[in-house]
Amino acid sequence: MSAPADAAAARDVAVRARRAAWRRTALGLAVPAGLLLAWQLAARAGAIDTLLFPPPSRIAVRLWDLAASGELGTHTAATLRRLLPGYALGSVTGALAGFVMGVSRTAEAAFGPLFSALYAVPKIATLPLLLLIFGLTETPKVLSVAITVFFVLQINTAAGVRQIDPRLLESARSYGASGLRLLRFVLLPGALPGVLTGLRTAAGLGVVVVVAVEFVASDSGLGYLIWNSWTLFQPDRMYVGLVAVAVLGALFSAAVTLAGRRAMPWRSDGRRWPGRRARAVERG
Amino acid sequence: MTVPMLSAEDLGKFFLSGDGRVVRALEGVSLTVREGEFVCVVGPSGCGKSTLLRILGGLEHPSSGRVERRPGRPPVPSASFVFQDFAVLPWLTVRSNAAFGLRMAGVRRRRAEQAADEWLRRMDLAEFADGYPDQLSGGMRQRLALARAFTTGSPVLLMDEPLGSLDPQTRRLMQEQLLTLWQEERTTVVLVTHSIDEAILLGDRVLVMSARPGRLTDEFAVPFPRPRDPGIQDSPEFGRLRARVWDELRGQLTVHAR
Numbered sequence: 156m157s158a159p160a161d162a163a164a165a166r167d168v169a170v171r172a173r174r175a176a177w178r179r180t181a182l183g184l185a186v187p188a189g190l191l192l193a194w195q196l197a198a199r200a201g202a203i204d205t206l207l208f209p210p211p212s213r214i215a216v217r218l219w220d221l222a223a224s225g226e227l228g229t230h231t232a233a234t235l236r237r238l239l240p241g242y243a244l245g246s247v248t249g250a251l252a253g254f255v256m257g258v259s260r261t262a263e264a265a266f267g268p269l270f271s272a273l274y275a276v277p278k279i280a281t282l283p284l285l286l287l288i289f290g291l292t293e294t295p296k297v298l299s300v301a302i303t304v305f306f307v308l309q310i311n312t313a314a315g316v317r318q319i320d321p322r323l324l325e326s327a328r329s330y331g332a333s334g335l336r337l338l339r340f341v342l343l344p345g346a347l348p349g350v351l352t353g354l355r356t357a358a359g360l361g362v363v364v365v366v367a368v369e370f371v372a373s374d375s376g377l378g379y380l381i382w383n384s385w386t387l388f389q390p391d392r393m394y395v396g397l398v399a400v401a402v403l404g405a406l407f408s409a410a411v412t413l414a415g416r417r418a419m420p421w422r423s424d425g426r427r428w429p430g431r432r433a434r435a436v437e438r439g
Numbered sequence: 440m441t442v443p444m445l446s447a448e449d450l451g452k453f454f455l456s457g458d459g460r461v462v463r464a465l466e467g468v469s470l471t472v473r474e475g476e477f478v479c480v481v482g483p484s485g486c487g488k489s490t491l492l493r494i495l496g497g498l499e500h501p502s503s504g505r506v507e508r509r510p511g512r513p514p515v516p517s518a519s520f521v522f523q524d525f526a527v528l529p530w531l532t533v534r535s536n537a538a539f540g541l542r543m544a545g546v547r548r549r550r551a552e553q554a555a556d557e558w559l560r561r562m563d564l565a566e567f568a569d570g571y572p573d574q575l576s577g578g579m580r581q582r583l584a585l586a587r588a589f590t591t592g593s594p595v596l597l598m599d600e601p602l603g604s605l606d607p608q609t610r611r612l613m614q615e616q617l618l619t620l621w622q623e624e625r626t627t628v629v630l631v632t633h634s635i636d637e638a639i640l641l642g643d644r645v646l647v648m649s650a651r652p653g654r655l656t657d658e659f660a661v662p663f664p665r666p667r668d669p670g671i672q673d674s675p676e677f678g679r680l681r682a683r684v685w686d687e688l689r690g691q692l693t694v695h696a697r
Contacts, residue, residue, distance in 0.1 A: 322522065322524055322526050323526055323529075325498070325522075325526070326520065326522055326526030326527075326528075327528070327539075327543070328498070329496060329498055329520040330516070330519065330520075330539055330540040330543045330544075330587075330591070331516055331540075331543040331544055332543045336543055340528065340531070340542070340543075344528075344530035344531075345530070347530075420571070421529050421530045421531075421532075421571040421572075421573065422573070423573065423574075
């Protein structure tokens with residue numbers, strides 16, 4: 156085949172791949188948009204009860220009002236002030252505990268069964284106890300998130316350490332890696348995929364828990380906004396809360412995922428310019 | 440006679456198998472490796488070749504017998520390994536992987552990476568130094584594993600089936616590259632392999648190991664002068680030696696099969 160024909164064929168392949176990617180993205184956006192449209196039309200036509208299912212246009216107007224008045228911002232900030240510190244605290248302590256348990260058989264033997272048993276307890280069930288101990292302050296709300304996140308990180312980090320390929324450990328040891336050097340060059344980066352899986356899972360669960368806590372024990376936050384709208388029978392305000400929680404959860408998860416990819420540049424999806432160095436052809 | 444680089448006397452090794460039985464992996468293994476010698480060990484699967492290599496390198500202790508290694512001059516480790524599955528660290532760049540042995544021996548980063556760059560250049564990997572192992576092909580990853588071993592400057596390289604997971608063509612290319620490289624370096628090497636051809640092409644001596652428990656049953660001196668050309672594989676002399684080694688190895692395999 157001639158060189159220009161080759162180049163044209165290569166361009167063709169690239170164009171096709173790009174078009175396929177666009178099609179998938181467009182489909183992912185078109186389906187929710189279509190559902191919203193159907194909802195809107197159904198509400199307009201009176202096919203659904205607009206008291207319970209206000210049309211998306213009315214929810215959007217209400218969203219705008221709440222955002223403009225600053226109420227939405229206040230509640231979002233309150234939720235973030237509980238979610239982020241709790242998430243940070245739970246992540247750091249959970250990853251540390253998991254790491255120690257992954258490395259040390261003794262620590263695993265001592266704490267493994269206990270943590271497994273505690274993991275099965277729905278963490279939100281500990282909220283009354285925390286309220287009893289700390290009173291109606293911010294502390295029990297932050298701690299509820301932290302406890303949830305802790306167990307997720309502990310389990311995933313310990314698994315991450317144990318999943319390190321024993322052949323890599325052996326090869327590192329054969330080169331004399333031990334102690335701090337083994338930790339820095341092998342154990343920490345080796346466990347990172349497990350840690351990041353934990354962080355992603357915990358991001359979603361953290362949002363669930365903070366909203367649940369705000370339902371019952373708070374007079375601020377997005378959870379409160381949703382719950383309060385129910386008691387006042389203001390469904391469109393409730394939908395605004397639901398939308399805000401969904402967006403918050405999605406953004407939070409996306410941020411964690413993105414940070415995780417950046418933290419692992421050795422994976423093909425973590426490189427800034429994937430494909431720049433295409434898989435090299437074996438050259439004798 | 441000069442002091443041997445590496446010697447083992449009457450090595451025995453037992454270990455506990457998965458189902459709790461005590462297995463005898465090695466029995467009465469003695470060998471002496473001179474400085475600058477390339478010794479190949481061939482034997483059936485599971486005969487304890489890898490165990491022997493690990494004991495020689497100090498990764499495992501023998502149950503009986505002893506090993507003597509001429510100590511390296513710190514920070515140079517006395518022996519470096521090359522493994523079949525490459526075992527390069529996926530999260531380190533190609534350059535950091537090549538420098539890994541020296542870093543672990545306590546050499547500062549800059550110096551270790553300078554030495555690594557030199558070897559990456561010789562292994563034709565210089566342009567990939569800032570990339571990661573998953574961007575390399577199997578043959579390139581194996582060259583990286585070799586670069587890591589050579590970069591340490593260890594006087595002894597212990598290679599456990601280092602070309603075993605490559606496809607036949609790549610494997611043949613790598614054999615030729617390893618031959619050239621070794622003839623420039625003359626590092627002491629003990630190489631464990633399934634391939635008789637590989638053993639004869641590369642080695643000064645070929646030791647045949649029996650099925651479990653592993654014993655060294657015979658030894659063949661390889662008569663081809665250095666530097667060797669890969670073309671010797673097609674010579675009748677090579678074929679005759681291959682047949683003799685195969686005869687010995689075949690005896691071991693059939694004894695095992697009965």
